[in-house]
Amino acid sequence: QKEVEQDPGPLSVPEGAIVSLNCTYSNSAFQYFMWYRQYSRKGPELLMYTYSSGNKEDGRFTAQVDKSSKYISLFIRDSQPSDSATYLCAFNQAGTALIFGKGTTLSVSS
Amino acid sequence: EPEVTQTPSHQVTQMGQEVILRCVPISNHLYFYWYRQILGQKVEFLVSFYNNEISEKSEIFDDQFSVERPDGSNFTLKIRSTKLEDSAMYFCASSDRDRGPVEQYFGPGTRLTVT
Numbered sequence: 001q002k003e004v005e006q007d008p009g010p011l012s013v014p015e016g017a018i019v020s021l022n023c024t025y026s027n028s029a030f031q032y033f034m035w036y037r038q039y040s041r042k043g044p045e046l047l048m049y050t051y052s053s054g055n056k057e058d059g060r061f062t063a064q065v066d067k068s069s070k071y072i073s074l075f076i077r078d079s080q081p082s083d084s085a086t087y088l089c090a091f092n093q094a095g096t097a098l099i100f101g102k103g104t105t106l107s108v109s110s
Numbered sequence: 111e112p113e114v115t116q117t118p119s120h121q122v123t124q125m126g127q128e129v130i131l132r133c134v135p136i137s138n139h140l141y142f143y144w145y146r147q148i149l150g151q152k153v154e155f156l157v158s159f160y161n162n163e164i165s166e167k168s169e170i171f172d173d174q175f176s177v178e179r180p181d182g183s184n185f186t187l188k189i190r191s192t193k194l195e196d197s198a199m200y201f202c203a204s205s206d207r208d209r210g211p212v213e214q215y216f217g218p219g220t221r222l223t224v225t
Binding site: 044 | 153155168169217221
């Protein structure tokens with residue numbers, strides 16, 4: 001079983017749609033759950049992180065963690081063309097390397 | 111807003127040559143990282159560096175790789191004898207432990223092409 005699984009997509013949605021991005025993981029020791037956004041040929045940019053199970057909201061973005069199922073999600077409300085990018089889930093234990101998913105490529109059309 | 115910078119943006123080298131990739135982390139950050147991303151694959155951790163020492167490294171980071179902080183601002187990754195499979199985007203990242211251990215800020219990357 002892979003440590004992190006993420007559907008690569010691509011995912012295409014119309015502007016204004018609600019987008020759901022997901023990852024599963026197998027390592028129970030992961031403590032931090034993150035979402036990064038990466039535009040083409042750029043470095044990953046941290047969007048949000050959570051430490052425990054539950055939801056965290058930041059504007060149009062909501063991160064959800066279910067530790068019992070080892071499943072994390074990122075929801076984007078009212079998606080915009082500028083949200084078109086690759087979204088990477090990432091995990092780590094405190095102070096150590098980030099373990100990334102392969103990323104889901106999202107395209108939002110106007 | 112402070113950001114991580116990397117030079118060069120693109121490096122082409124021949125197999126067997128040495129390359130040095132350079133990074134300037136955010137000035138008040140204490141932890142430094144190198145990651146790589148082979149085209150079409152996931153971002154992979156190479157090494158972390160704190161207090162002038164390697165704090166963690168992956169299996170990828172073998173004897174061909176080394177890191178250095180030659181002065182107060184630069185952080186470098188050296189590949190001694192490049193192989194074709196070293197072709198990838200190399201990302202430097204830094205973090206300020208006081209703000210939380212997970213906020214690693216990435217630079218724009220150096221595209222390394224080994225021919």
